[in-house]
Amino acid sequence: xxxxxxxxERIWWKxxxxxxxxxxxxxxxxxxxxxxxxxxxxHVYGKQNLSNExxxxxxxxxxxxxxxxxxxxxxRKETVREIPVVHPPEGSDVYLLARLWDWYPIIELEKDKxxxxxxxxxxxxxxxxxxxxxxxxxxxxxxxxVVKITPNKSGEFTIVCNEYCGIGHHAMTGKxxxx
Amino acid sequence: MANTAEFRTxxxxxxKFHKPAETLMKLxxxxxxxxxxxxxxxxxxxxxxxxxxxxxxxxxMFYMLxxxxxxxxxxxxxxxxxIAVLYFVSSTLLSSRLAGPxxxxxxxxxxxxxxxxxxxxxFQGKSSVMMTSYVxxxxxxxxxxxxxxxxxxxxxxxxxxxxxxxxxxxERTYGxxxxxxxxxxxxxxxxxxxFTIASGAIILIPTFLWKIGxxxxxxxxxxRVIWWGMGHSSQQxxxxxHIAVWYAIAGVVFGAKPLSEKVSRMAFLLYILFLQxxxxxxxxxxxxxxxxxxxxxxxxxxxxxxxASMIHGLTVPGAIEAAQRKRGFNKGLFExxxxxxxxxxxxxxxxxxxxxxxxxxxITGVMxxxxxxxxxxxxxxxxxxxxxxxxxxxxxxxxxxxTYWLVPVLFRRDVVLPGLxxxxxxxxxxGMIGFTLFMMGAGTLGVPRRHWDISFSGALFQHQYPEVxxxxxxLMAISGLLAITGGALFVLQIVASVLFGRRRxxxxxxxxxxAEPVAPGVHGIGIGGISVPGTLVLxxxxxxxxxLYYFVNWKYLSQVWGLA
Numbered sequence: 001x002x003x004x005x006x007x008x009e010r011i012w013w014k015x016x017x018x019x020x021x022x023x024x025x026x027x028x029x030x031x032x033x034x035x036x037x038x039x040x041x042x043h044v045y046g047k048q049n050l051s052n053e054x055x056x057x058x059x060x061x062x063x064x065x066x067x068x069x070x071x072x073x074x075x076r077k078e079t080v081r082e083i084p085v086v087h088p089p090e091g092s093d094v095y096l097l098a099r100l101w102d103w104y105p106i107i108e109l110e111k112d113k114x115x116x117x118x119x120x121x122x123x124x125x126x127x128x129x130x131x132x133x134x135x136x137x138x139x140x141x142x143x144x145x146v147v148k149i150t151p152n153k154s155g156e157f158t159i160v161c162n163e164y165c166g167i168g169h170h171a172m173t174g175k176x177x178x179x
Numbered sequence: 180m181a182n183t184a185e186f187r188t189x190x191x192x193x194x195k196f197h198k199p200a201e202t203l204m205k206l207x208x209x210x211x212x213x214x215x216x217x218x219x220x221x222x223x224x225x226x227x228x229x230x231x232x233x234x235x236x237x238x239x240m241f242y243m244l245x246x247x248x249x250x251x252x253x254x255x256x257x258x259x260x261x262i263a264v265l266y267f268v269s270s271t272l273l274s275s276r277l278a279g280p281x282x283x284x285x286x287x288x289x290x291x292x293x294x295x296x297x298x299x300x301x302f303q304g305k306s307s308v309m310m311t312s313y314v315x316x317x318x319x320x321x322x323x324x325x326x327x328x329x330x331x332x333x334x335x336x337x338x339x340x341x342x343x344x345x346x347x348x349x350e351r352t353y354g355x356x357x358x359x360x361x362x363x364x365x366x367x368x369x370x371x372x373x374f375t376i377a378s379g380a381i382i383l384i385p386t387f388l389w390k391i392g393x394x395x396x397x398x399x400x401x402x403r404v405i406w407w408g409m410g411h412s413s414q415q416x417x418x419x420x421h422i423a424v425w426y427a428i429a430g431v432v433f434g435a436k437p438l439s440e441k442v443s444r445m446a447f448l449l450y451i452l453f454l455q456x457x458x459x460x461x462x463x464x465x466x467x468x469x470x471x472x473x474x475x476x477x478x479x480x481x482x483x484x485x486x487a488s489m490i491h492g493l494t495v496p497g498a499i500e501a502a503q504r505k506r507g508f509n510k511g512l513f514e515x516x517x518x519x520x521x522x523x524x525x526x527x528x529x530x531x532x533x534x535x536x537x538x539x540x541x542i543t544g545v546m547x548x549x550x551x552x553x554x555x556x557x558x559x560x561x562x563x564x565x566x567x568x569x570x571x572x573x574x575x576x577x578x579x580x581x582t583y584w585l586v587p588v589l590f591r592r593d594v595v596l597p598g599l600x601x602x603x604x605x606x607x608x609x610g611m612i613g614f615t616l617f618m619m620g621a622g623t624l625g626v627p628r629r630h631w632d633i634s635f636s637g638a639l640f641q642h643q644y645p646e647v648x649x650x651x652x653x654l655m656a657i658s659g660l661l662a663i664t665g666g667a668l669f670v671l672q673i674v675a676s677v678l679f680g681r682r683r684x685x686x687x688x689x690x691x692x693x694a695e696p697v698a699p700g701v702h703g704i705g706i707g708g709i710s711v712p713g714t715l716v717l718x719x720x721x722x723x724x725x726x727l728y729y730f731v732n733w734k735y736l737s738q739v740w741g742l743a
Contacts, residue, residue: 002429002433003427003498004359005696012356012441018701018711024493025486028490029486031489031726032482032486039477039478039551042551046551047742048740048741056467119466134555135555135739136554138465140399140403140466142398143467144466152739153740160627160642162559166242170637170638171635173639173641
């Protein structure tokens with residue numbers, strides 16, 4: 001009887017299991033457990049984890065926080081649109097705002113120092129994609145995500161939007177400098 | 180009892196077809212292939228736009244067609260075909276009449292109306308929201324309404340399938356025992372489909388009401404959580420269905436029986452128990468969901484489903500190996516595989532589907548489904564690379580393989596140009612292997628998905644992706660063109676066969692269309708007490724690749740900025 005027909009034995013659940021199958025199920029299960037353990041292990045010993053810190057917010061509340069930070073820590077302005085470059089102190093709260101279709105403001109950080117990065121969207125879903133590091137986070141409107149970041153390389157990094165957000169999506173880029 | 184005049188016995192396979200069920204199988208399969216054709220042509224245009232050297236379409240057209248591509252192939256092609264498969268594994272394999280053919284017709288009509296309505300909405304140009312349609316980005320109301328109608332139609336199809344099982348049981352059409360393994364796989368797909376459609380209804384109906392003004396707010400995160408209850412689980416319908424198809428083809432081509440019913444059925448059951456929550460792995464980089472929740476859902480739920488797939492990965496080729504060895508191909512490790520009918524598109528398609536789904540689709544799915552690793556993958560081209568390996572290289576290729584067998588059996592026509600049919604699965608399969616590998620390669624280098632222009636024309640800040648990313652995209656496009664050629668060949672051949680193939684009439688053809696079942700038991704085969712040593716070696720090669728690649732990704736992750 002093939003797989004297309006009913007089992008030969010009516011009481012098929014009492015048939016013995018093939019040895020090969022038992023062996024394979026056992027090692028596959030062990031592997032599944034190893035993969036499970038890796039995640040909590042990395043939370044304890046790894047250096048790349050997402051925090052669980054997030055708040056409900058609104059576009060007004062969040063943009064006010066961005067404005068306060070920009071007013072306090074702007075060091076210069078760049079591009080034809082005079083976008084402020086903020087240089088916040090180590091350990092401080094850094095706010096990055098996503099909207100159709102830019103990231104605001106430009107941020108300047110220092111290597112090997114830690115900052116609390118806050119991300120939120122003013123309108124639709126956006127994707128924070130830090131290039132060329134390739135760190136990718138979802139930015140959801142109405143939610144403020146806080147991640148402690150510690151840049152381990154200096155240079156110029158681009159934030160690409162990698163969640164589709166309409167016709168200007170491909171032009172939605174931002175900058176982070178690390179000194 | 181059913182009226183015997185309503186049945187036709189296939190002279191080649193001995194299968195009994197209930198005529199109303201047969202008509203519905205044909206219609207659903209044909210509707211599916213129409214959407215495969217539409218979605219495939221659109222896929223070609225999308226591909227030619229993401230090939231930086233060509234960059235064919237304008238942005239608005241690109242996003243519109245990308246929305247249509249996802250919906251037409253990922254939802255409409257596959258679900259139409261799955262309804263045909265469900266009717267086949269219930270009514271035909273159990274020799275039973277179909278429950279409520281009129282309901283089945285209603286379901287089919289709703290699916291057609293819904294799929295056409297959603298396509299109209301997309302092509303009108305104001306619903307370029309991608310398949311995921313994340314709120315608060317909004318499509319036109321009939322975009323959602325079409326999907327809802329389609330889902331109701333598919334739900335009716337599921338209940339017709341369940342009703343058919345009840346009738347077959349009550350009328351003892353298949354004896355007193357359990358349903359065949361293939362039908363069991365169909366039942367699992369059906370149960371997951373019901374969960375999936377319920378999730379879809381819970382989120383799409385309020386979204387529709389929001390769009391027409393009856394609800395004023397839909398929480399964007401809640402939308403993502405529930406939408407993925409549909410979005411990912413629906414892929415699990417595909418997995419269950421195409422694994423049922425693998426077992427079916429193993430039965431048809433080799434007369435193979437499962438190594439043990441218990442293990443194969445338990446593995447199917449794991450899908451029902453653990454898959455739904457696994458959709459959390461789409462949300463691993465989202466705010467507002469705790470790490471505990473993410474880890475619990477992605478590991479407890481998903482890895483047990485991964486375990487199930489790993490079991491099928493052994494038992495399907497294992498069943499084939501045991502059958503081949505019992506037929507005398509018992510020498511060495513791989514005589515059974517070397518002497519397999521590689522020129523039969525049903526077999527070659529099925530086996531390539533198994534390899535692509537396991538090595539490319541399965542392993543990469545687990546990478547994305549690991550909480551921390553997700554951060555270096557989320558929303559890059561790696562993601563579509565992964566799911567083209569599962570849904571196109573896996574599901575679609577398995578369904579193509581089955582279709583080559585269904586043409587003579589269900590439509591009673593010979594496949595035209597059989598010489599070309601031999602090559603089709605290789606063209607499509609190897610094209611897809613290159614396409615998905617290079618796509619994932621580009622994703623690893625940070626190239627985003629759903630992105631019209633990675634040279635960022637008109638943007639305030641520029642980013643230059645490395646040259647090798649452009650090389651990957653070029654190779655992706657060339658492999659994609661091969662796969663599309665294979666897909667076009669399939670559609671042409673099947674349409675030509677169904678319309679103009681030589682009629683087989685009501686007598687038995689010279690070539691057997693179904694193998695005699697092999698005797699049960701595995702005594703006297705294999706090497707040193709291991710009944711299926713070749714399969715075991717293949718499985719261990721798989722496991723080693725899996726482990727190496729898994730830790731390579733942790734190595735990548737450990738090099739990026741510190742995040743806490």
